[in-house]
Structures are given as C-alpha cells and as structure tokens.
Amino acid sequence: MAYDIPTRSGEKFDSDDESQILDAIEKWLDRDVKDKVLELEHADAYPYEMVEQMKTLGLFGATISRAYGGLGLPSSTYAKIVATVSEVWMSLTGIFNSHLIMAAAVERFGTEEQKQRYLPRFATGELRGGLALTEPNCGTDLQAVRTRAVRDGDDYIIDGSKTWISNGIEGHCVALLVKTDIEIQPRHKGMSLFLAEKGPGFTVGRKLEKLGYKGIDSAELFFDGYRIPAKNLIGGEEGHGFHHTVGGLELGRINIAARGVGVATAALKAATSYAQIRETMGKPIGQHQAIQTKLGDMATRCHASRLLVEDAARAYDRGERCDMEAGMAKLFASESAMENAAECMRIHGAYGYSKEQHVERYYRDAPLMCIGEGTNEMQRIIIARQLMERNPV
Numbered sequence: 220m221a222y223d224i225p226t227r228s229g230e231k232f233d234s235d236d237e238s239q240i241l242d243a244i245e246k247w248l249d250r251d252v253k254d255k256v257l258e259l260e261h262a263d264a265y266p267y268e269m270v271e272q273m274k275t276l277g278l279f280g281a282t283i284s285r286a287y288g289g290l291g292l293p294s295s296t297y298a299k300i301v302a303t304v305s306e307v308w309m310s311l312t313g314i315f316n317s318h319l320i321m322a323a324a325v326e327r328f329g330t331e332e333q334k335q336r337y338l339p340r341f342a343t344g345e346l347r348g349g350l351a352l353t354e355p356n357c358g359t360d361l362q363a364v365r366t367r368a369v370r371d372g373d374d375y376i377i378d379g380s381k382t383w384i385s386n387g388i389e390g391h392c393v394a395l396l397v398k399t400d401i402e403i404q405p406r407h408k409g410m411s412l413f414l415a416e417k418g419p420g421f422t423v424g425r426k427l428e429k430l431g432y433k434g435i436d437s438a439e440l441f442f443d444g445y446r447i448p449a450k451n452l453i454g455g456e457e458g459h460g461f462h463h464t465v466g467g468l469e470l471g472r473i474n475i476a477a478r479g480v481g482v483a484t485a486a487l488k489a490a491t492s493y494a495q496i497r498e499t500m501g502k503p504i505g506q507h508q509a510i511q512t513k514l515g516d517m518a519t520r521c522h523a524s525r526l527l528v529e530d531a532a533r534a535y536d537r538g539e540r541c542d543m544e545a546g547m548a549k550l551f552a553s554e555s556a557m558e559n560a561a562e563c564m565r566i567h568g569a570y571g572y573s574k575e576q577h578v579e580r581y582y583r584d585a586p587l588m589c590i591g592e593g594t595n596e597m598q599r600i601i602i603a604r605q606l607m608e609r610n611p612v
Contacts, residue, residue, distance in 0.1 A: 237296045244300055247276060248307045256308045260580060263433045265389055270314060273344065278315045280342030282470070283322050287338035294470060295532035298477040302528070305481025306488075309584050310434040312481075316474045317349030317385040320467045321394040324350075324412060328454045328463045337414060349386035350471075351393035351415070351440060352464060354379070359597050361396065361464060362406040366442060368397040368413065370449070375399075375413070377420075377445040387438030388423055392416040395442075396464055399457045407461035412453045420445030431583030465542075469535055471592040472545040476528045479552030479588045483524060486556070486563035486581045487517045493567055504566070513562045520555035527551050543605035546598040553588035553595060560585040 251272060259266055273279060282297050283289025292300075297319075301312045322341045325333055340346040357363040366379025377397060384393065393415050400409030415421060424439030453463055491514060494505030504510045527548040534541035560581040564571035571578040589595045 237299070240290075240292070240296065241299060241303060243276065244303055247272060248304065252307050252311070257575075257577070257580075260308070260310075260433045261574065263428075265436060266311065266314075266434055269311060270344070270389075273311070273315060277342075279318055279344035279347060280322075281315065282319050283326060283338055283342045287326070287334060288342035289322075289338070293532070293536045294473055295529060295536055298473055298528050298532045301474050301477035302481040302484070302525070305478040306485040308434070309478050309482055310432055312474065312478055313385050313432065313435040314347075316471070318347050318390070320350050320471050320474075321348050321392075321414075323470055324394045324453055324463050324467050325414060327466060328412075328459070329414075330455050332450070333414065333453065346391050347386060348390040348392040348394070349384060350464075350467065351381040351384050351387075351395045353381060353383045355382050359594055361461065362410070364396055364398055364410065366395070366397045367401065368399050368411060368447075370399075371446070373449050374446050375449060375452070377413070377415070377442045377447060379442050380424075381440040383427060383437050384440050385435055385437055387440055388426060388436035393440070394453070394464075394467075396460050399460075403458075408458050410460035410464075411457045412460035412463045413447055414451045414453055415445070415447055416451075418445070430586065431580065432587050468592055469541055469545045472542075472549040472598075473528060473531050473535060475588050475592045476524070476531065476545070476548035476552040479549070479554075479556040479585075480521065480524045480528055482556040482581050482585055482588070483517070483521050483552065483559040485577070486559040487514070487521050489578055489581075490514060490517060490559075490563040490566045493570075497568075510566060513566060517559045517562055520551075520559060524548070524552035524555045543602050543609075546593075546601045546605075549588070549592065550595050550598040550602070553585070556581075556585040556588055 252269060277290045280289030281292050281300065282294065285291040301316065304312050318341065322338060325337055337346065352361060354364055354366065357365065366377065366381065368375040368377045379397065395413045395415040397411055397413060398409050399411040403409040420443050422441045424441055427437045427439065429437060494510050494514060495503050497504050531541055531544035531548040534544045564578050564582050567576065567578050570576055573579065
C-alpha cells in the first residue's frame with residue numbers, strides 16, 4: 220500500500236507542506252496502526268510491518284537534509300509528527316527517533332565522506348540504528364563511560380559494554396560513545412563518538428524487559444576486541460565525542476517532550492470522552508465538579524506542554540543553543556504525561572486499570588519520559604544553570 224508523503228513544495232518549508240505531511244501520518248495511523256497496538260503491546264512484539272511502512276513514509280529520513288535523500292523537515296514539524304504518533308503508540312517514535320539522533324550526529328559533525336557514505340542509507344531506512352551512550356554504571360554522568368577505544372594503525376580496537384540501547388537488536392549500527400584518552404582532564408576531552416556497524420567483536424546481549432515502551436527493542440551491547448576503521452570516527456578527530464553527543468541530546472529532549480505531549484493528549488481525549496459517557500448520581504461524571512477540575516488541569520497541561528515544545532523546536536531550527544528550552548519542554552511535558560495518565564486512570568476507574576483499554580498503557584509509558592534523555596532532576600539543574608548564565612549579576 221502506498222503512503223503519500225509530499226515532497227517539499229519549494230526551498231522554503233511552509234505550513235501547507237506541514238499540513239500535508241501530518242495528514243498523511245494521521246491517515247497511516249488510523250488505517251494501519253490503531254487497531255494493532257494492543258496486540259503488539261501485550262506481546263511486546265517488534266512491529267516489523269509498521270517499520271516497513273515508516274520507511275515508505277520517509278520517517279527514517281525525516282530530519283536528514285534533502286541533499287542526502289531525507290525529507291529535510293524542521294524540528295518544529297518533526298516534533299508535531301512525534302506527538303501525533305505518540306498519541307497512538309509511543310513506542311514507534313523510539314524506532315525512528317534514536318535513529319535520527321545518530322543521523323544528526325553524522326550530518327552535523329561528520330566528515331563529508333561519512334555523510335555521503337551513511338546519510339542516504341539512513342534516510343531510506345536501509346541502515347537503521349541508534350545512540351549507544353548508557354553503560355551499566357553510567358547513565359546521566361556520560362563522562363564516566365568506561366568503554367575504551369585504542370588506536371591500532373588504521374583501526375581502533377574497542378572493548379566495553381552498553382545497556383538500554385534502543386534499536387540494539389533490530390538496528391544495524393550505533394553512534395558509539397567511548398573513551399579514547401582516559402588520562403586527560405577535564406574528562407570530556409577524552410571522549411570520542413564512532414559510527415559502529417555490527418560485525419565481529421560487536422555482539423548483542425539480552426533484550427531488556429520494561430514496564431512500558433513495549434515493542435521497541437532495548438538491549439545490552441558488548442564490544443570485545445571490536446575492530447573499527449579510523450574513518451568511522453565521527454568528525455575524524457578524537458576528543459569531540461562529548462560535544463557531539465550533547466548536541467544530539469537537544470533534539471532528543473525535544474523528541475521526549477513531544478512524546479509527552481502525545482501521551483498527555485491521548486489521556487486527555489480518553490478522559491474527556493469517558494466523562495461524557497459514564498454516569499453517576501443520574502448524570503454524566505463530566506458534569507460533576509470533581510471531574511471537571513481534573514479535565515481542566517489536564518487540558519492546561521497539554522496546551523502548555525505543546526507551546527514549550529514549539530518554543531524549543533524553533534530555537535533548535537534557528538541553530539541557537541537551546542538546552543534550557545529543550546530541558547523546560549522535556550521537564551514539563553513529561554511530568555504532564557505522568558499526571559494526565561494518572562488522572563485518566565482515576566476517571567476511568569476499574570476500566571482504566573484493565574489491559575483491554577489503552578489507559579493503563581499511558582500509565583506505563585509515561586514514566587519513561589521523566590527518565591530518558593536525562594532525568595528530570597538533571598533538567599532542573601540545567602535550567603537553573605542556564606538561567607544564571609544568561610542573566611549574570
């Protein structure tokens with residue numbers, strides 16, 4: 220079945236282009252995704268057919284420049300796509316978002332040879348992957364990574380492990396953060412980022428079971444004498460991996476925030492609908508003040524979250540530093556998803572607790588956004604530091 224994602228009408232992306240793209244995404248979700256979510260969710264099954272459809276839609280090249288075969292979408296449009304997909308099944312966004320953060324690292328910081336070699340294949344989804352940062356004893360503190368790369372002629376030899384890597388099983392490669400110099404201070408100057416394709420010495424461990432975020436594969440990765448060509452060092456120079464990674468996390472946090480908007484909105488819509496159907500004391504529960512106050516807060520959280528995401532995405536599109544804006548959006552939207560999911564379940568009562576409904580899925584999916592791409596506790600610190608840096612006394 221064909222999926223008609225329009226190409227951009229001109230050099231300048233406009234609102235008509237965006238409307239057409241979002242319309243195509245919504246038709247796909249309605250036709251081929253909505254009715255299959257619960258089955259795949261409960262089985263924790265990888266959505267192979269949907270991945271093929273996402274290739275056709277161009278989602279694996281959504282933010283990759285047109286010069287390399289992508290759609291070249293601004294992050295503001297991309298964030299709306301993520302929110303729209305997340306309303307239906309958040310897991311799908313992880314399959315193409317982790318991939319696009321990897322692609323962004325290559326496009327923003329890679330050599331021209333790396334861009335020509337990888338970006339066209341990333342854009343079609345022929346070659347898919349993600350970001351390999353987290354280690355068993357290293358999460359938020361990326362400078363504590365222990366995976367090591369040692370130069371050996373025209374290659375590097377890599378040893379170490381990563382965990383909680385999205386697309387680790389079904390993907391073909393990862394942007395791999397390693398230490399190339401363990402002695403240098405500050406520590407971030409000893410970090411480098413490689414584009415690592417699967418091969419001898421690069422093995423995949425077990426699939427990690429999760430509370431929510433089902434369907435997408437989260438895995439352990441092991442590197443034992445893994446030999447990788449020096450030409451796969453992103454940017455061609457050691458010591459810039461931390462900078463390359465942090466730059467990608469801005470887009471990642473905007474994505475997480477957009478997911479929060481999607482889940483929060485799905486919970487609001489479900490609660491609003493149910494409140495008009497379920498009756499107590501001779502009238503729909505939506506006519507009781509106790510429910511109305513919940514719906515009012517839920518709607519406000521959704522709208523505020525959406526505006527914060529738009530603000531961060533526009534700053535990213537302008538090429539500005541936006542760790543504070545992305546952090547604010549991620550913090551508020553993820554907490555909004557948590558609160559809306561909980562309120563939606565309360566409004567639904569026992570039906571919200573049932574696995575026959577989507578409500579309990581929102582409740583399980585929401586916590587991930589408060590943890591992924593930097594915990595919300597860390598976002599508060601980033602926001603505060605940036606606030607003082609931008610407003611010195």
